[in-house]
Amino acid sequence: xxxxxxxxxxxxxxxxxxxxxxxxxxxxxxxxxxxxxxxxxxxxxxxxxxxxxxxxxxxxxxxxxxxxxxxxxxxxxxxxxxxxxxxxxxxxxxxxxxxxxxxxxxxxxxxxxxxxxxxxxxxxxxxxxxxxxxxxxxxxxxxxxxxxxxxxxxxxxxxxxxxxxxxxxxxxxxxxxxxxxxxxxxxxxxxxxxxxxxxxxxxxxxxxxxxxxxxxxxxxxxxxxxxxxxxxxxxxxxxxxxxxxxxxxxxxxxxxxxxxxxxxxxxxxxxxxxxxxxxxxxxxxxxxxxxxxxxxxxxxxxxxxxxxxxxxxxxxxxxxxxxxxxxxxxxxx
Ligand code: NAD
Numbered sequence: 001x002x003x004x005x006x007x008x009x010x011x012x013x014x015x016x017x018x019x020x021x022x023x024x025x026x027x028x029x030x031x032x033x034x035x036x037x038x039x040x041x042x043x044x045x046x047x048x049x050x051x052x053x054x055x056x057x058x059x060x061x062x063x064x065x066x067x068x069x070x071x072x073x074x075x076x077x078x079x080x081x082x083x084x085x086x087x088x089x090x091x092x093x094x095x096x097x098x099x100x101x102x103x104x105x106x107x108x109x110x111x112x113x114x115x116x117x118x119x120x121x122x123x124x125x126x127x128x129x130x131x132x133x134x135x136x137x138x139x140x141x142x143x144x145x146x147x148x149x150x151x152x153x154x155x156x157x158x159x160x161x162x163x164x165x166x167x168x169x170x171x172x173x174x175x176x177x178x179x180x181x182x183x184x185x186x187x188x189x190x191x192x193x194x195x196x197x198x199x200x201x202x203x204x205x206x207x208x209x210x211x212x213x214x215x216x217x218x219x220x221x222x223x224x225x226x227x228x229x230x231x232x233x234x235x236x237x238x239x240x241x242x243x244x245x246x247x248x249x250x251x252x253x254x255x256x257x258x259x260x261x262x263x264x265x266x267x268x269x270x271x272x273x274x275x276x277x278x279x280x281x282x283x284x285x286x287x288x289x290x291x292x293x294x295x296x297x298x299x300x301x302x303x304x305x306x307x308x309x310x311x312x313x314x315x316x317x318x319x320x321x322x323x324x325x326x327x328x329x330x331x332x333x
Contacts, residue, residue: 003033003057007078007120009065009111010085011036014187015126017048018221019082019228024052029233033057037074038085039064042325043188047318065107068114075114082124082232083111086156089190090130093152094276104155105162112166112174122173123163124232129180129217129242129284131157139285142178142240149277160240167238175235177228179243180284183304184221185311189323190330193305196255197312198319200262210274212252215281219245220299230293241293244286247301257302261309 006023010016011034020034034052038044040062052058063070065085075081085107087093087100108125115123132140133147146157166172187194196206227243235241249257255269289295312319 001031003031004080005033005035005078006080006082007035007037007074009037009081009083011060012038012040012044012046012048013084013088014043014048014184015182015221015224016084017045017186018184019084019225020049020058021051022222022225023229024055024057029229035059035061035074035078037061037063037065037071041087042329043088045186045188045318045322048186065111066102068110071110071114072117075111075118075120078118078120080122080124080232081111081115081120082126082228083108084126087152090150090152091190091275093150093155097151097155100151100155101158104152105158108159109162112163112172116166116170116172122175122232122237123166124228125160125163125174125176126228127160127176127178128153128156129178129244129282130279131160131178132282132284134279134281135283136281139244139283140242141285142242142288149279153279164238164240173237175231175237176240177231177243178240178284179224179227180217180219180245180282182219182221182224184308185315186318188326189319190326192251192254193258193308194312194319196258197262197309198323200258200264200268201313201316205268205270206255206258207272208251208255208269209272209278212255212271213250213280214278215248215250215283216254217245217283218247218249218254218301219243219297220301220304223297223299226298227289227295230289230295234293236292241289242284242286243289243295244284244297245299245301246297248283257305258309261306
């Protein structure tokens with residue numbers, strides 16, 4: 001049987017590149033060819049794909065998901081799409097929302113249109129728990145109405161709705177995943193865990209928003225990638241699947257764990273003015289993917305965090321240039 005040809009968008013970013021390395025690695029399914037389409041924004045790292053670059057089953061295209069002719073050409077030779085490409089940082093969406101609407105909403109629609117036109121078999125749209133908005137108690141199931149608060153979350157909720165509309169209108173096989181906060185190695189050092197770890201490794205303070213009592217569920221990228229694969233290979237068309245990690249922590253508790261991992265004291269915390277509109281708590285109910293597809297998060301959080309901290313300690317070459325890039329960008333925003 002010929003291999004399934006998968007177009008992976010955003011495959012030079014944190015989660016997309018982990019997905020590609022996993023599928024093309026020794027424990028991958030072995031029957032897939034992958035093309036990455038990535039416009040290499042500030043958040044990308046081509047080094048994330050070094051491990052797979054030499055493989056015959058891998059191709060890379062530097063390009064924008066909003067480039068209709070390019071997307072149309074690429075789509076013609078693919079069986080499936082796994083769509084990660086996005087502007088992904090909430091803080092940046094507050095400062096410059098236009099790029100979030102362009103990439104996350106328009107880009108998704110352009111991909112869907114081309115995929116429909118070329119009769120692509122399956123389109124996996126990777127989304128986020130942030131589309132549900134803040135939830136004080138309990139957990140959001142897939143039937144929970146979307147109620148996004150930040151421009152980032154609103155752009156992702158919009159793209160989810162557009163993706164699902166292609167199923168309802170055209171019967172196109174679209175599947176949406178909504179995961180909680182990812183962590184692991186190769187995450188861009190603007191996101192809280194790598195930002196705090198790299199600051200601490202440099203002997204700098206960590207900026208904790210507000211009272212630090214905002215709560216997030218933490219999902220290791222290995223578990224996320226496994227969840228996406230279960231949905232790609234066994235999910236149902238037109239369905240949404242939440243993917244959770246099973247470890248809820250306040251940002252303050254997370255910070256304490258990071259301080260301990262880096263041998264730093266609580267004086268290294270700098271309490272800063274809260275993010276505008278900062279959602280208090282996210283929590284997803286992932287019983288659907290568990291019951292239908294057998295998903296359970298496998299990574300113990302303490303182990304995953306220790307491995308992540310160790311990776312940043314050992315890989316300054318990877319993150320130092322990206323951190324400089326992030327800091328320059330923050331100054332120009
Ligand atoms: P990331 O910012 O690390 O990577 C995004 C990638 O998309 C980058 O390589 C970038 O160059 C590429 N990209 C951006 N705009 C593009 C465009 N117009 N055309 C082509 N490529 C473009 O993001 P990530 O953390 O890996 O997130 C991947 C997906 O998972 C996103 O859709 C995000 O919304 C979702 N998600 C992430 C998290 C998380 O905790 N990181 C949580 C929930 C959902």
